[in-house]
Structures are given as structure tokens and as C-alpha cells.
Amino acid sequence: MKKTTLGQTDLAISALCLGTMTWGSQNTEAEAHAQIDRAAEQGVNFLDTAEMYPVNPVRVETIGRTEEIIGNWNAKSGRRGDWIIASKIAGEGGSARGGEEITGATLRKTVEAALKRLKTDYIDLYQFHWPNRGSYHFRQCWKFDPSKQDRAAILANMEDCLATLAAIKAEGKIRHWGLSNESAWGMANWLSLAEAGLGPRPQSIQNEYSLLCRAYDTDLAELGHNEKVTLLGFSPLAAGLLTGKYAGDVIPEGSRRSHNETLGGRITPRVWEAVSAYLGIASRAGLDPAQMAIAWMLTRPFPTVPIIGATSTEQLDTALGAADLKLGDDVLAEIAAAHKAHPMPY
8 A cells, every 4th residue: 555654754654544433332342453454454554543432422431442442452463563543632522531621731641541541652643633612623614603712822722732742742652743623723823833843743634524525625725735734534435425325314323424413413405416426426437436535535636644434344445445546537527527516515
């Protein structure tokens, strides 16, 4: 599998990242370990997890379970060094640690807890799962209102976090850090403060990205290119909509789509026209629609790594097959036309 560079680091990461959010809920530990082994066989060396995983739904009693499953694989296999592991601290309002916000103090204790669960001495990439101030992701863009944000307080918190990140990095407990569900304004300020010498530079941004969700294509794409910040695109199959397995009135229990519904991100009726357009392109080209959607992400003109997830090794094999799939110019032209016809379908 092809490799790419994470941000401005020296980390050579695989073109696809293995997502883990179902491990411990929809997947058993044995199934999760089988996925790690299968992905490694295909050249994947990059794995993403989080403090709050597993999801669908998030439960207080299972928070941290996915990291523990990965830690057990590390201990059992003795191959921790084969993987670049990314994890995340949950933010304000979440289920972890009573929903406390991200600060220097919470960073210190969450890193220590994650290291213990992962059974490792270091985390390659530590990410902020979402900003304390909230975000417009997960369909919250329709009512996003930043007018009550306190700029001075936000920047003071950023400085506090950067100072702690610098200390933890110097101790060797994290190698790099990144953001998730972040905006262009937020990322620009993190970069500016880091360049002013207040702490390490963020190397990545983990935001939703797919044929159906392309908010990143505007200001963040320009930032990603010019600042060499890598997009780790989650939900590349749009909560399963781009696989072709869902009908308009069917929402499988425990699916990513049902998770989006519970977050208030109601799937709008017009999404089915967009889904039909992309499935039609794949059908005419003789392509698996899931592979087409992932392969398209690899063509983007800014640093991008899709995060793939699966609840079975069969699904994983399909996703992994996208790494070597080259889309023809005719398919890319059809995709561009479909995007213009259905620019923000959900």
C-alpha cells in the first residue's frame, strides 16, 4: 500500500487509516484483533481510536474499551512498533470524565490513562475530539451560531493546552498532536500560536469528508494544502449511505447512520437523489460504490487520508481494495457533475 507523510512530521503513514469505533460494541475483541491483522497484511500501519470509543451508542461504562482492546493486541503481539496509533481526548459536554472541557490539566490525565489502556509508552498522534466551543459538524451547520464565543477565553485555553502538549511531547508520551471536528478559524489560530513558539504545531485535522459531505473543500482545503495539515477524513462512506445497502426508510440499529440520527443530524429526503447519482456512476463504471467513494478521496488536491471502518472482515477487505483503485477521468467528471447537482445533500 502507498504511504504518505503525516503533516510536517517524519511519520510515513499508509494511504488508508483503520478506524476502530465499533470495537467493543459491534465487534468483539477477537474480531477487532482480526481486523488489525488483516489490515496489516495489506500494508496498513495507521490506526485511529479515541477515549470515548466504542460508539453507537456511547456508554459511560464502555468508554475506553476500544483503547483497551488495542492495548491487549499490543501486549499479545509484541508488535506495537508496527503501528502508528492515533487517539483522542473527548471534549466538553461528552460522556467521558463527566463532560469536562479540554484543558492542560485534563490533557495530562487523559494521556496517562490512554497510555495505560493502550499498553504503550507513547501515542503517535493525540487529537482533540471536538473543540470546547462546539462545532458545526454532524449536521449542526444548519443552526451553528458562533456569536457568543469569547475570543480571549478561547485563545487563553489554546495557550494553556499548547503548553501542556509541549511538556507531554518533551516527555516522549506523545509524538505529535492534531485536531478533530475543527473549523478553519480554529485551526488557523492553533497554527498561529504554535508558530509564535507557544507549543507544538498541530499536524492533522480529523473532519467528516465524503462525496456527500464536502464542507472541507473550501477554506480548510486551502489551509491544508498551504500549511501541510493532513485531513484524516472520517465517514468516507457517509454513514453507509454510499455503500448502496440502505433504503430510504431503513436505518439499521447500531449503524453509523443511526448514530448520526441520534445526534440530531436528520437525514433529509433529498439525500437519496444524491446517493442515487453516485451509485449510478459506480454501476455504469462497473465499480463497487464503497471502493469508488474511498478511491475518490485519494484523488483530492490536498493532503487526505480516509479513515475506513468495518464490522466484518468482508467489509474491511472491500474498503482496503480502494487503495489500489484508480478512477478514470470519465468517472471523475461524472462525480464532479453530480456534486454540482447535489452540493449539500444532508
